[in-house]
Amino acid sequence: MYLAHFGLGQLPFGLTPNTGFFFGLEPHVExxxxxxxxxxxxxxxxxxTGEVGTGKTLVCRKLLNSLPKQYQSAYLPNPYLTPDELRWALACELGLKCQTGLDQRxxxxxxxxxLLSLxxxxxxxxxxxxxxxxxxxxSLEALRLLTNLESEQRKLIQLVLFGQPELDERLQTHQFRQLRQRISFSYCLRPLEWDEVQAYINHRLAIAGYQGADLFSVKDIKTLTQAARGIPxxxxxxxxxSLLLCYSQGxxxxxxxxxIAAIADTQDTQDTQLPLRGSNLGNSTVGWRIGLVVALLMGCALVSAQAWGYWL
Known part of the structure; x- marks a missing residue:
C-alpha cells in the first residue's frame, strides 16, 4: 500500500487493538x-464503559499486560455464555483440569x-x-455470586467489566440492583478532543516509522475529529x-x-457539510470512490510485483 511512500515500517491505523501503539490519552490513562x-x-x-470504538479493548489489554506479579488474571473476551459455561471458562482460566462430568455444585x-489456594x-x-x-x-447474576467467595480478609476474586453503554442501562433496572450496589469503582471513556486526535495520529505515525513533518494539517485534524465524533x-x-488517497495521487x-473523500466513503461518520473543494478527483459523485479503488489496486499491484520478483 502506502508504506514505502511515507517511509513506514507498518500500517499505523490498524483496527486491531495493539498495545504497541498505546498512547497516553487522558481518558485511557484515567x-x-x-x-x-x-x-x-x-x-x-x-x-x-464507553461508546463503540472508544478504546475499551485496548485499555483492557493494557491492564492485563501491566498487572503486577501478585495478580493472576482470567480473561473472557466472549462473554455470551450461560452460567454453566461461565464457570467452566473460569475453571479453565484458573488452570483447573476438572472432569467434564462434574455438576455445577x-x-x-x-x-x-x-481461589483459596492462590x-x-x-x-x-x-x-x-x-x-x-x-x-x-x-450469567450476570452468576458473576455477582462469584464475588461472595471471600476469606476473612478479602475477596477471593475481583471482577472487571468492560462494556458498551447498554451495560449501564441494564444495570439501572430493578433486576440488577444488588449487582449495581456492588460496583464501587466505575469509569466512562469519553470521545477525544481535536488536539488529542492530533497527538494520537502523530504518535501512531511515529510508532509506524514516519519521521517527516506532520502529514495532516490542524484544519483537517479538526474535520476528521468532527466527522468521527472523537471516536478512535x-x-x-x-x-x-486519507493516506490511501494521498498515496494514489502521489x-x-x-x-x-x-x-473529505474518506469521510464520504465511511459509514457512521458525522456529516461535516464540507464540499470537495478543488478536488482533482472530478466532479462525479463517484470520483472519490474511484480514487480509493485506484489506491487499493496500486497497493495490490505493488505486492504482486514484489512477490513475482521474489519468485524469479
Whole structure:
C-alpha cells in the first residue's frame, strides 16, 4: 500500500487493538488509574464503559499486560455464555483440569478451592470480562455470586467489566440492583478532543516509522475529529483512507480533499457539510470512490510485483 511512500515500517491505523501503539490519552490513562486503585483496594466489582470504538479493548489489554506479579488474571473476551459455561471458562482460566462430568455444585467447589489456594500463595485473582453488555441475565447474576467467595480478609476474586453503554442501562433496572450496589469503582471513556486526535495520529505515525513533518494539517485534524465524533476507531479508518488517497495521487501531504473523500466513503461518520473543494478527483459523485479503488489496486499491484520478483 502506502508504506514505502511515507517511509513506514507498518500500517499505523490498524483496527486491531495493539498495545504497541498505546498512547497516553487522558481518558485511557484515567481509566487505567481507576482500575489500578480499585484493584489495590480489593474491591469486588469494577466497571469501565464507553461508546463503540472508544478504546475499551485496548485499555483492557493494557491492564492485563501491566498487572503486577501478585495478580493472576482470567480473561473472557466472549462473554455470551450461560452460567454453566461461565464457570467452566473460569475453571479453565484458573488452570483447573476438572472432569467434564462434574455438576455445577462440584465445579464451584473446585473453583473455590483453587481461589483459596492462590490466596494463600499471595495471589489475587482478577476476572476481566470484555464486551460485558453481551452477558445473559443469568450469567450476570452468576458473576455477582462469584464475588461472595471471600476469606476473612478479602475477596477471593475481583471482577472487571468492560462494556458498551447498554451495560449501564441494564444495570439501572430493578433486576440488577444488588449487582449495581456492588460496583464501587466505575469509569466512562469519553470521545477525544481535536488536539488529542492530533497527538494520537502523530504518535501512531511515529510508532509506524514516519519521521517527516506532520502529514495532516490542524484544519483537517479538526474535520476528521468532527466527522468521527472523537471516536478512535473511526479516526483510524478515516486516517487510513486519507493516506490511501494521498498515496494514489502521489502527494507528499494529506490534503483536505483526501479527508473529505474518506469521510464520504465511511459509514457512521458525522456529516461535516464540507464540499470537495478543488478536488482533482472530478466532479462525479463517484470520483472519490474511484480514487480509493485506484489506491487499493496500486497497493495490490505493488505486492504482486514484489512477490513475482521474489519468485524469479
Amino acid at each position: 481509566a487505567l488509574e481507576v482500575l489500578q486503585v480499585a484493584l489495590e483496594s480489593g474491591e469486588g466489582f469494577i466497571k469501565v 462440584q465445579l464451584t467447589f473446585w473453583i473455590t478451592k483453587r 490466596s494463600l500463595q499471595g495471589q489475587q485473582v482478577v476476572l476481566v470480562v470484555d464486551e460485558a453488555q453481551a452477558l445473559p441475565d443469568d 476507531r473511526l479516526i483510524n479508518i478515516l486516517a487510513h483512507k 502527494e507528499a501531504n494529506v490534503l483536505s480533499r483526501h479527508c
